[in-house]
Amino acid sequence: MGRANPYLIRGPDGPGMIVYILGGFLGSGKTTFLKTLTKHYLDSGKKVAILVNEMGDIGVDGSTLRSEGFKAVELPDGCICCTLTQSLFEAVAGIKEEIDPDVFIVEPTGLALPQKVRDTIVSTGTDAENIGIIGIVDVPRFDLFMERKKGFFLEQISESDLILVNKADGQPAEKVEGVLAVLKDLYDVPALVVSGKTLEGVDRFLEALR
Amino acid sequence: MKTSAEMAGGTAVGFKGRIRGFNADAERRLGDMLMAIGRWAESESGVMMGHIKMSVSTDTGGITLNLTDISEGVLHHGALRPTREAEFHIMAALTDVDRSELEHEMMHAMDDSGVFLEFDHRGHSHDHSHDHEHVHGDDCGCRIGVKDDEPEQDSEEDEEEPRGKCCRRKYDFR
Numbered sequence: 001m002g003r004a005n006p007y008l009i010r011g012p013d014g015p016g017m018i019v020y021i022l023g024g025f026l027g028s029g030k031t032t033f034l035k036t037l038t039k040h041y042l043d044s045g046k047k048v049a050i051l052v053n054e055m056g057d058i059g060v061d062g063s064t065l066r067s068e069g070f071k072a073v074e075l076p077d078g079c080i081c082c083t084l085t086q087s088l089f090e091a092v093a094g095i096k097e098e099i100d101p102d103v104f105i106v107e108p109t110g111l112a113l114p115q116k117v118r119d120t121i122v123s124t125g126t127d128a129e130n131i132g133i134i135g136i137v138d139v140p141r142f143d144l145f146m147e148r149k150k151g152f153f154l155e156q157i158s159e160s161d162l163i164l165v166n167k168a169d170g171q172p173a174e175k176v177e178g179v180l181a182v183l184k185d186l187y188d189v190p191a192l193v194v195s196g197k198t199l200e201g202v203d204r205f206l207e208a209l210r
Numbered sequence: 211m212k213t214s215a216e217m218a219g220g221t222a223v224g225f226k227g228r229i230r231g232f233n234a235d236a237e238r239r240l241g242d243m244l245m246a247i248g249r250w251a252e253s254e255s256g257v258m259m260g261h262i263k264m265s266v267s268t269d270t271g272g273i274t275l276n277l278t279d280i281s282e283g284v285l286h287h288g289a290l291r292p293t294r295e296a297e298f299h300i301m302a303a304l305t306d307v308d309r310s311e312l313e314h315e316m317m318h319a320m321d322d323s324g325v326f327l328e329f330d331h332r333g334h335s336h337d338h339s340h341d342h343e344h345v346h347g348d349d350c351g352c353r354i355g356v357k358d359d360e361p362e363q364d365s366e367e368d369e370e371e372p373r374g375k376c377c378r379r380k381y382d383f384r
Contacts, residue, residue, distance in 0.1 A: 026220065026303050027261035027278030055215060058224030060263040060274070060299045067265065067272035068288075076224075082213045110260070110303060111220040140279065144257060149305065152218045 011209045012046055012102040016130050019104045020209075021117050023156055024136035025145055026110030029166040031061050032196035033136060033205075034107045038070055040206055041103045049073070049101035051091060053080045055109045080108050081116035088117065092124045115159040132209070135160030139171045142179045154186065162190055162208055169195035220260065221309040223316055224301035229266055230326040233292040237273065240264060241284040243323040244277045250315045251304050252280055260304035268296045298327065 012018040020037060022030040034050065041048045050072040052061045062074030073091055078084040095104060108117050114133045122128045135157035138145070145153040157163060163183055168176050176193055183191045192208065194201035215221065229236065244262045251258040262277045273288040290296065300320075302312060320327050 025218075026259065026305070054224070054301065055220070055222030055303050056224035056301050058226045058299060058301060060224070060265045060301050063226075063267060063297070063299045064265045064272065064274050067267040079214050082215075109215075109222070111215040111218045111222075113214050116214070138278075140282075141259075144259070148257070148259060149218060152214075 012041065013210075014130075016127050017096065017101055017104055019106065019118075019121055019126060019131040021106045021108065021114045021121075021131065021133045022136060023108065023112070023114030023117075023133055023160060024110060024166075025138065025149070025153055025156060027141070028110065028136045028138040029164075029196045030107050030110065030136055031064075033134070033164065033166075034061075034105055035065075035068070035070070036196065036202060037103075037105055037206075037209075046102040047099065049095045049099045049104045050107070051075065051080075051088075051095070051104070052107045053078075053084065053088075053109050053112065055079060055111055061107065079112050080106075080120070081112040081114070085116075085120045088120050089124055092121055092126070096124070096126075113156055118159075132161045133159055135163040136166050137163060137179065137183070138166055139168050139176055139179050142182075146182075157183075158187065160187070160189055162192065162205075163187065164201075164205060165191050165193045166196055168193045169198045169200055218305060220303060220305045221307065221312060222301060222303040223309060223313045224299065225316065225320070225329055226297070226299045227327055227329040229296050229298045230328065231294060232266055232290065232296045236325045237266075237275075237286070237290075239323045239325050240266070241275055241286065243319045243325070244275055244284050245280070246319040246322070247302055247312075247316055248277050248280050250319075251302075251307050251312070254308075254311070255304075255306035258304065259306065260302065262300075262302040262304070264298060264300040266290060266296050266298045268293055272296075 022034055024030050038048050038050060050065065050070060052072050052074050054061065054076040057077040059074060059076050062072050065072040073095065075084055075087050075091060080088040095101065106117060108114055118131050118133060121131060137157060165176065165179055180191055192201055192205050194205055244264060247262050248258045258280050264275045266273050268290065271288065271290050273286060273290045276285045302316060304312060
C-alpha cells in the first residue's frame with residue numbers, strides 16, 4: 001500500500017476521524033510528540049483518543065499518560081503491527097464506536113512497522129486518506145541506527161508521510177544537515193527539524209497537519 | 211514469519227508494583243538503577259540501543275525517568291512530593307540482549323537500588339544456564355553455583371545448604 005498523503009498530512013477539519021500513527025525506533029521521542037499532538041488538539045476543542053502499545057507485558061507510557069490527565073488505551077505484551085493485530089482491530093472498532101474521536105493518535109512500540117499498523121486500521125473501515133504516518137528519527141543516534149539496524153530502521157520510516165528529525169537541539173548543524181541529506185536521498189516526503197525538548201520546530205510541525 | 215521485534219533484534223521486560231517511602235533520595239537511587247541496567251545492556255551489546263523507562267505516581271502527580279542514551283544520562287520529568295507509598299512501572303525495551311538475562315539484571319538492579327520496591331505478584335522464570343526453567347530463588351536440585359570440580363555433597367550436607375538456587379538472591383513477590 002502506498003502513502004496516503006505524500007506531501008502533507010490531513011488535519012481534523014474535514015469529515016471523518018483523522019488518525020496519526022507515530023513511528024520511530026525505540027527512544028526516538030514518540031511519546032513526547034504524542035503528548036504535544038494531544039495537547040494541541042485538546043486545546044483546539046477536538047475530541048482525542050490515544051492508543052499506546054508496549055512490547056512488554058507491563059508498560060510505562062499508559063500510566064504516565066493517565067497520571068498527566070490523558071485518557072489512553074494501552075495494548076501491552078506484543079506489537080500491534082504483527083502479534084496484536086486482532087487486539088488493535090478490536091480496540092479501533094471500540095474507540096470509533098464508544099468515543100468517536102476527531103483525532104485518534106496511535107503510538108506503536110519502537111519495534112513496530114507503522115505501515116502495518118495503518119493497514120490494520122484501514123481494515124476497520126477507516127479512510128486511508130485520513131491516516132498519516134509521522135516518522136520520528138533521532139539525530140544524535142541516527143548514525144548508530146544506520147550502522148547497527150539499517151534495514152529495519154529504514155523500513156520503519158519508509159512509508160512515513162512526514163518525518164520529524166528530532167533531538168536536533170545542541171547537535172552540530174552539519175550533523176543535522178547530514179541526516180536531512182540521507183532522508184532526502186531515500187524518501188520523497190517532507191522532513192522537519194524539531195526538538196521535543198526545546199520545542200524548536202514544533203509550530204511548523206503542527207502547521208503541517210492540515 | 212518473523213515478528214517486527216525479531217526483525218529488529220529487540221525485546222522488552224516490565225515490572226510494576228508499589229514503592230514505599232518515595233523522596234528525593236529514592237528518585238536519585240532510581241535514576242542510578244536505570245543507569246545500572248543501561249550499563250549492563252551496553253556491556254552486552256556494545257551500546258545501549260532502546261530505552262529504559264520508569265514512572266512513579268500517586269493520585270496527585272508523578273515522575274517519569276527515561277534513559278535512551280548512556281552518555282546523556284537519565285532524564286527526569288514531572289514532580290512528585292515525598293510520599294509513603296506510590297505506584298511504579300518500569301520497562302526496558304532493548305535490542306541485542308537476551309530477554310531472560312535482561313529480566314534478571316533488572317531484578318538485581320532493583321534489589322541493589324536500596325529503594326523499597328514491592329512487586330505485584332509475578333513469577334520470574336528464567337534458565338540461567340539450567341536445562342530447565344523454574345521460579346527465581348527456587349531450589350531445583352541442579353548444580354548451578356557449584357564448581358565443576360567440587361565433589362557431590364552427601365545428602366546430610368545437602369539438607370543444610372540446598373544446591374541449585376536459581377541465582378544468588380531470593381526475591382519476595384507479593
